[in-house]
Amino acid sequence: AQSVSQHNHHVILSEAASLELGCNYSYGGTVNLFWYVQYPGQHLQLLLKYFSGDPLVKGIKGFEAEFIKSKFSFNLRKPSVQWSDTAEYFCAVNARGGADGLTFGKGTHLIIQP
């Protein structure tokens, strides 16, 4: 069975600080990887995704993530955070080969202080 581990449950940063949120998954086969974000009072929305190709993927709002197959990791990064990045961030994995549901990590609650 797939599982996803997010190392930081709560992160507090000041504006302009750099961000890295860790995500590791356990699955022996090929996977699709996602980062979703849930801003306060809004729908869960996709930040970025990795299916194949370049392991460094860029998403919306200046976020990027790097897939490191040997480490089973898909860490999310942003060079300089803004107050508006305050949200809950979820890493998710889906085994390739079908429209099965996603397996989510427990989430990281990010608070950016102005």
Add this chain to the structure above:
Amino acid sequence: DGGITQSPKYLFRKEGQNVTLSCEQNLNHDAMYWYRQDPGQGLRLIYYSQIVNDFQKGDIAEGYSVSREKKESFPLTVTSAQKNPTAFYLCASSIGGVFANEQFFGPGTRLTVL
């Protein structure tokens, strides 16, 4: 305006009563999903459906039931057998098919069982 609608936004029920949560999509997606979100637990897959008149159990299907009679609709019934039904329920959809794709999420229904 394409998207996923869930109704109602807030739902209160007495213990022992069944309750049905609505999910409708006009994205022409084949696949639909139900997740449950609890604080500090991330999202967990309840049921999913890849095509009309077919659905599969997810990781926590016990105490829930679904139907998929129309492509646009995927209602979830929380039965009295569900031991801890109070939670935030999210519906999602995707194009479906052989390859995994991005899932789009609705605004959610917060169910409180008194």
